[in-house]
Amino acid sequence: MxxxxxxxxxxxxxxxxxxxxxxxxxxxxxxxxxxDPASVKINTPGVAVCRAEDxxxxxxxxxxxxxxxxxxxxxxxxxxxxAKLFNVVDSFDTHAKIxxxxxxxxxxxxxxxxxxxxxxxxxxGMFSLNRLYGSAILPDGKDYTFWGxxxxxxxxxxxxxxxxxxxxxxYTVPVQAALDAVRSGSAPELTTRExxxxxxxxxxxxxxxxxxIEQEIKSMPNYxxxxxxxxxxxxxxxxxxxxxxxxxxxxxxxSGKTGAxxxxxHIIEYSLKLxxxxxxxxxxxxCFARAAARMNAEGMSGCKTVFDVPPxxxxxxxxxxxxxxxx
Amino acid sequence: MxxxxxxxxxxxxxxxxxxxxxxxxxxxxxxxxxxDPASVKINTPGVAVCRAEDxxxxxxxxxxxxxxxxxxxxxxxxxxxxAKLFNVVDSFDTHAKIxxxxxxxxxxxxxxxxxxxxxxxxxxGMFSLNRLYGSAILPDGKDYTFWGxxxxxxxxxxxxxxxxxxxxxxYTVPVQAALDAVRSGSAPELTTRExxxxxxxxxxxxxxxxxxIEQEIKSMPNYxxxxxxxxxxxxxxxxxxxxxxxxxxxxxxxSGKTGAxxxxxHIIEYSLKLxxxxxxxxxxxxCFARAAARMNAEGMSGCKTVFDVPPxxxxxxxxxxxxxxxx
Numbered sequence: 001m002x003x004x005x006x007x008x009x010x011x012x013x014x015x016x017x018x019x020x021x022x023x024x025x026x027x028x029x030x031x032x033x034x035x036d037p038a039s040v041k042i043n044t045p046g047v048a049v050c051r052a053e054d055x056x057x058x059x060x061x062x063x064x065x066x067x068x069x070x071x072x073x074x075x076x077x078x079x080x081x082x083a084k085l086f087n088v089v090d091s092f093d094t095h096a097k098i099x100x101x102x103x104x105x106x107x108x109x110x111x112x113x114x115x116x117x118x119x120x121x122x123x124x125g126m127f128s129l130n131r132l133y134g135s136a137i138l139p140d141g142k143d144y145t146f147w148g149x150x151x152x153x154x155x156x157x158x159x160x161x162x163x164x165x166x167x168x169x170x171y172t173v174p175v176q177a178a179l180d181a182v183r184s185g186s187a188p189e190l191t192t193r194e195x196x197x198x199x200x201x202x203x204x205x206x207x208x209x210x211x212x213i214e215q216e217i218k219s220m221p222n223y224x225x226x227x228x229x230x231x232x233x234x235x236x237x238x239x240x241x242x243x244x245x246x247x248x249x250x251x252x253x254x255s256g257k258t259g260a261x262x263x264x265x266h267i268i269e270y271s272l273k274l275x276x277x278x279x280x281x282x283x284x285x286x287c288f289a290r291a292a293a294r295m296n297a298e299g300m301s302g303c304k305t306v307f308d309v310p311p312x313x314x315x316x317x318x319x320x321x322x323x324x325x326x327x
Numbered sequence: 328m329x330x331x332x333x334x335x336x337x338x339x340x341x342x343x344x345x346x347x348x349x350x351x352x353x354x355x356x357x358x359x360x361x362x363d364p365a366s367v368k369i370n371t372p373g374v375a376v377c378r379a380e381d382x383x384x385x386x387x388x389x390x391x392x393x394x395x396x397x398x399x400x401x402x403x404x405x406x407x408x409x410a411k412l413f414n415v416v417d418s419f420d421t422h423a424k425i426x427x428x429x430x431x432x433x434x435x436x437x438x439x440x441x442x443x444x445x446x447x448x449x450x451x452g453m454f455s456l457n458r459l460y461g462s463a464i465l466p467d468g469k470d471y472t473f474w475g476x477x478x479x480x481x482x483x484x485x486x487x488x489x490x491x492x493x494x495x496x497x498y499t500v501p502v503q504a505a506l507d508a509v510r511s512g513s514a515p516e517l518t519t520r521e522x523x524x525x526x527x528x529x530x531x532x533x534x535x536x537x538x539x540i541e542q543e544i545k546s547m548p549n550y551x552x553x554x555x556x557x558x559x560x561x562x563x564x565x566x567x568x569x570x571x572x573x574x575x576x577x578x579x580x581x582s583g584k585t586g587a588x589x590x591x592x593h594i595i596e597y598s599l600k601l602x603x604x605x606x607x608x609x610x611x612x613x614c615f616a617r618a619a620a621r622m623n624a625e626g627m628s629g630c631k632t633v634f635d636v637p638p639x640x641x642x643x644x645x646x647x648x649x650x651x652x653x654x
Contacts, residue, residue: 015585018585018586018587019585022466022467022585023466043587095654098650098651098654099647099650099651102650119654124654126460126464126595128653128654129460129638130597131653132638132639132641132642132649132653133453133456133638133641135642135653136614136617136638136641136642136643137453137607137610137611137614137641138610139349139350139643140349183600258342258345258346258349258603258606258607258609258610259345259603259606260345260370264601264602264603264606265602266599266600266601266602266603266606266607266610267598267599267600267601268453268597268598268599269596269597269598269599269600270457270595270596270597271594271595271596271598272593272594272595272596273510273512273593273594273596274591274593274594275591275592275593276585276586276591276593279585279586279591279593280464280585280593282585283464283465283585283593284464287463287464290463305650305654306638306654307637307638307639307646307649307650307653307654308637308638308639308646309637309638310634310635310636310637311456311459311460311463311633311634311635311636311638312459312634312635314459314460314463314464315459315462315463316463316466319634319635320426322459322634323425323426323429323632323634324425324426326455326458326459326462326634327422327425327446327451327455327632327633327634
């Protein structure tokens with residue numbers, strides 16, 4: 001049995017807890033939280049909820065710590081610190097800062113002899129893997145990543161900060177015409193505006209100026225100004241009834257050419273359609289935790305990413321079983 | 328530079344030759360053929376065409392031999408024999424016989440200290456990888472593989488053996504309604520007939536009984552009897568003009584569930600749309616040849632499959648570049 005700890009118990013941590021139950025070779029040992037443990041109710045009977053600072057005393061009881069904090073301020077501190085004590089997996093997703101995060105975590109994990117897997121999930125994660133496989137197979141080609149349809153937490157937060165807004169949710173939507181153009185093999189150059197639209201569902205406060213809210217959202221730099229954005233005003237009841245979920249997904253497409261005169265076109269497409277973004281991310285984290293435990297047992301320490309993991313290490317099945325049934 | 332040999336020079340071998348030209352870190356050293364070398368014209372100026380039996384004298388000049396023979400009778404003999412002398416890659420695609428092929432090749436490669444990569448391509452190969460990733464991420468789920476639309480060489484050969492047939496081509500076509508049902512997340516049970524149809528383009532000999540040909544094709548066991556098959560009679564000119572290509576492709580879909588009560592559904596889909604089946608397969612072989620060279624340099628010998636290869640080994644880019652640009 002691989003003994004797992006969960007560090008941070010929000011949507012992602014709860015997803016990891018559920019995913020562990022779906023894997024017979026894993027058991028949840030403890031959940032660590034910065035909140036008062038007495039106030040944290042978890043779903044797994046008999047498992048301890050501990051204070052975050054108690055983790056350091058449990059390094060012999062946990063094979064892999066899955067760190068479920070946020071990328072902005074939690075993971076840059078937590079992952080290097082915990083990699084001194086545990087094999088760890090995190091979902092660090094600030095793409096531009098991955099190299100520096102990697103270096104910090106690598107130093108800690110090499111010193112401790114632990115295996116630390118960063119930026120695991122679907123983007124970064126499974127989407128990255130598909131960008132890598134696609135570009136290795138078809139070097140003369142072009143990559144496209146589309147996100148959605150799905151809820152962007154960052155854009156939803158931005159809407160809710162607008163004056164006069166009581167609540168709101170934002171969906172990122174890939175543009176069908178752009179997807180079709182990519183799939184045709186024409187390898188188009190696409191602007192930000194051509195690839196995605198942004199769809200907002202907004203609950204205005206009583207008496208708020210809706211025209212002003214709409215204008216403010218649509219002109220918000222970085223978040224909305226570069227996109228075709230639609231703003232729909234709805235009631236809180238409608239928002240709660242129809243927009244409570246956290247669906248997401250997207251597409252990674254490689255369009256490339258082969259042949260003596262590059263006369264043949266090939267399209268590789270990977271897509272996800274997810275009812276729950278945090279639960280799917282959690283499921284990816286859990287199978288990479290299995291790989292982290294195995295790689296550490298074989299002496300592969302230091303910081304790793306999805307690019308470094310032999311796929312067979314993700315499965316609970318033996319090499320012979322995999323070759324017989326899945327190859 | 329990684330020095331490559333091509334063993335067998337048909338459609339696949341020519342595809343490998345073209346793919347090597349697309350990869351700056353590789354060079355073609357020699358092509359080996361069972362035909363008289365003087366009769367074999369290749370596309371790369373200055374590269375030697377050698378007799379198959381001369382390969383044994385060139386083990387110090389070639390880093391990886393890419394074996395481009397057929398799975399029925401060539402590869403079961405060639406891959407174990409060549410793995411005694413070279414790192415090798417093959418595209419052995421008889422799924423049911425992979426375990427015994429693996430064992431034979433593993434014995435040879437372990438004895439020689441070489442790295443032998445078998446069953447590389449898209450199915451087995453990239454489709455297998457996606458079946459593995461999908462089932463590791465979503466253990467409560469179901470796998471679906473669809474092939475096509477594309478030319479099946481085996482079925483085309485079967486048509487051409489029918490009495491009265493001068494020429495013919497067969498396309499395997501996935502059934503749209505079945506694909507839609509799988510994508511809906513309903514996890515349907517599908518029969519062979521429900522998943523694919525078979526479309527035949529047949530040139531009849533002068534005076535042949537077309538009704539009898541059609542009947543014979545549609546009732547052929549294993550090949551057509553279990554499918555809804557359509558037979559179109561066309562002229563040789565039309566066959567040559569419209570059906571000369573070797574396109575193929577397909578879909579691997581994982582439909583799975585997560586959540587405390589498995590209430591959330593996720594769909595992972597990987598698809599290929601290929602203008603040239605052998606050229607795409609060749610492109611996959613070439614990037615796995617890079618991995619074979621690297622794994623051997625790091626002491627990982629024996630038989631390997633796509634499941635054993637850390638994805639980063641497929642790319643000519645460094646780990647730091649990959650993390651910066653693709654993660």
